Amino acid sequence: MDLELKGKTAIVTGGSRGIGRAIARELAASGCSVVILARNEETLKRTAEELSRETGALVTGIVTDVTDSAAVEKSVKHAADALGGRIDILVNNAAAPGGLASGPIAEIDEKDLAADLDTKVIGYVRFARAVAPHMKKNGWGRIVNIGGNSSRAPGANLSAGMRNAALVPMTKSLADELGPAGVTVNVVHPGATWTERSEPMYAKRAEREGVSIDQLKARAAEGNAIKRIVDAREVAWVVAFLASPRSSAITGEVISASGGAGASVYY
Ligand SMILES: NC(=O)c1ccc[n+]([C@@H]2O[C@H](COP(=O)([O-])OP(=O)(O)OC[C@H]3O[C@@H](n4cnc5c(N)ncnc54)[C@H](OP(=O)(O)O)[C@@H]3O)[C@@H](O)[C@H]2O)c1
Structure with missing residues (x-):
C-alpha cells in the first residue's frame, strides 16, 4: 500500500534521538520533508544531516525547548518557512522517557513532576495549538501524540503513567475540535522500545x-x-500510517505499539 506521504511536510518533536529519530527517518524515507526539534543543537544538527543523507529528503533541525511557549510559536513559524509554508503532520514525541519524577512518593520532587507534565502534556498542547491554524487553512492535517504503555500499567513510576494517560482525553478533545477541518489526532503508546x-x-x-x-x-x-523488545522502527511504521492520508477513518484513538504488552484488553 502506498501511504501517499510523498510531498507531505512534517514536524517531529524530540526527533534528534530514539523513537523520534526513527519516526523522522521513516517519514523522510516515505517522501516527507521533515523538521526535527530538540534542545541540544549538536545532536540535532548531526541527526538532521544523517537523515538527509540517508533518505535524500529535506530534514531540518530547529532548536526548541517544548516547555517554552514563545519558543514553540517561533519554531513553528520557522518550520513552516523551512517546509515551504505548509505543515501537514505533527508528531508530538519530546519527553524524558520514564519521566523525571519516579520512585517512592516521599522522594518525589514536585518540581520534577510539574516538569514532566509541562513537557509531555502541556508541551504537546503547545505544539498542537501552534500547528492547528496551518492545518485548518489547508483543510488537512495529522497529529500523532506519542504516549507510553505505562498509562495502562503505571507500576511504581508516578509521573510516566499520569502524563501518558492525560494524553488520551486531550487527544479525543482535539480530534473532535479539529475533525471538521480534516485534521485527525491519535495516540501511539510504545512499550519498552529498543533505541x-x-x-x-x-x-x-x-x-x-x-x-x-x-x-x-x-x-x-x-x-x-x-x-x-519492539524496535523504534516498528513504532515509526505505526506512526507513518497514522500520519498518512490512508488513516482517514481513525481519529481520537489510542494504538499500543508494544507487541501486545500486558494481559488486559481494551474495548
Ligand atoms: N523508549 C521507550 O522504551 C519508551 C517507552 C514508552 C514511551 N516512550 C515515549 O517515547 C518518547 C520518546 O522516547 P525516547 O526513548 O525516544 O527518548 P530519548 O531517546 O531520550 O529522546 C527524547 C527526545 O526528546 C527531546 N526532548 C526531551 N525533552 C525536551 C524538551 N523539553 N524540549 C525539546 N525536546 C526535548 C530530546 O532531545 P534534547 O534532550 O536534546 O532536548 C530527544 O530528541 C517519549 O515521549 C517517551 O516517553 C518511550
Whole structure:
C-alpha cells in the first residue's frame, strides 16, 4: 500500500534521538520533508544531516525547548518557512522517557513532576495549538501524540503513567475540535522500545546484576505477546500510517505499539 506521504511536510518533536529519530527517518524515507526539534543543537544538527543523507529528503533541525511557549510559536513559524509554508503532520514525541519524577512518593520532587507534565502534556498542547491554524487553512492535517504503555500499567513510576494517560482525553478533545477541518489526532503508546540508548543501558545493568544482555532482553520481553523488545522502527511504521492520508477513518484513538504488552484488553 502506498501511504501517499510523498510531498507531505512534517514536524517531529524530540526527533534528534530514539523513537523520534526513527519516526523522522521513516517519514523522510516515505517522501516527507521533515523538521526535527530538540534542545541540544549538536545532536540535532548531526541527526538532521544523517537523515538527509540517508533518505535524500529535506530534514531540518530547529532548536526548541517544548516547555517554552514563545519558543514553540517561533519554531513553528520557522518550520513552516523551512517546509515551504505548509505543515501537514505533527508528531508530538519530546519527553524524558520514564519521566523525571519516579520512585517512592516521599522522594518525589514536585518540581520534577510539574516538569514532566509541562513537557509531555502541556508541551504537546503547545505544539498542537501552534500547528492547528496551518492545518485548518489547508483543510488537512495529522497529529500523532506519542504516549507510553505505562498509562495502562503505571507500576511504581508516578509521573510516566499520569502524563501518558492525560494524553488520551486531550487527544479525543482535539480530534473532535479539529475533525471538521480534516485534521485527525491519535495516540501511539510504545512499550519498552529498543533505541540507540538501549545497548549501553542494558550493558550497564547486565554488569551490575551479573547477567547477560540477552537475559535482560528476554526478561524485558516476557511482558508482551511477541516475546521480544519492539524496535523504534516498528513504532515509526505505526506512526507513518497514522500520519498518512490512508488513516482517514481513525481519529481520537489510542494504538499500543508494544507487541501486545500486558494481559488486559481494551474495548
Ligand atoms: N523508549 C521507550 O522504551 C519508551 C517507552 C514508552 C514511551 N516512550 C515515549 O517515547 C518518547 C520518546 O522516547 P525516547 O526513548 O525516544 O527518548 P530519548 O531517546 O531520550 O529522546 C527524547 C527526545 O526528546 C527531546 N526532548 C526531551 N525533552 C525536551 C524538551 N523539553 N524540549 C525539546 N525536546 C526535548 C530530546 O532531545 P534534547 O534532550 O536534546 O532536548 C530527544 O530528541 C517519549 O515521549 C517517551 O516517553 C518511550
